[in-house]
Amino acid sequence: MRVLIVEDEAKMAGLIRHGLEREGMAVDVTGNGEDALWKAEAVDYDAILLDLMLPGIDGLEVCRRLREAGVWSPILMLTARDAVRDRVAGLDRGADDYLTKPFSYAELLARLRALVRRGRPERPAELQVGSLRLDPATRQTWRDGKEIELSAKEFALLEIFMRQPGQILSRFQLLEHAWDYEYENRSNIVDSYVRFLREKIDRPFGIESIETVRGAGYRLREDGGQ
């Protein structure tokens, strides 16, 4: 297991490094964001420990740029206690977990192990299918860079489609993921909302991205309808 520690406080970085090395991990350390970006793109780290307060490019920006560059190593952020806004921003930019300083070493290890178990699947903070883009954190949607206003339910439905482009989704699956039990057995509500969605994300652009698959359900074309 190879871990990258990004921490500008040399003493803290050294302590963590020695601890992880005692567990048999290979550990690289850097104290600045630019170097972290370079290292993390060059090596497939099993985990990255990323302090948010760094000189120059800060941890949030490092996180955002790594995900943008297609680096999916699990990221554990280190933040100051009470910095709720930092933690939210970090998670929304693609970090996987956080630990507030001061932390217990046993917890650091447990969180690292849990992250490594999950592997490195792609998990972009923003979803993109063709010219459709959706940001689950800000709840914004764009087609060709033009923002589209969606209701909460329309947004929820589109998010399900965009997480599984090219897949046929049955009315039941869509209902199960976007509606609660109150709407059980009302599959026509799905048809209504698919219609609303088409009116907003497709029709104004002369596109048909959500296909009706007879007898099976609906499918968002993998190319987003280009």
Ligand code: CA
């Ligand atoms: Ca720091």
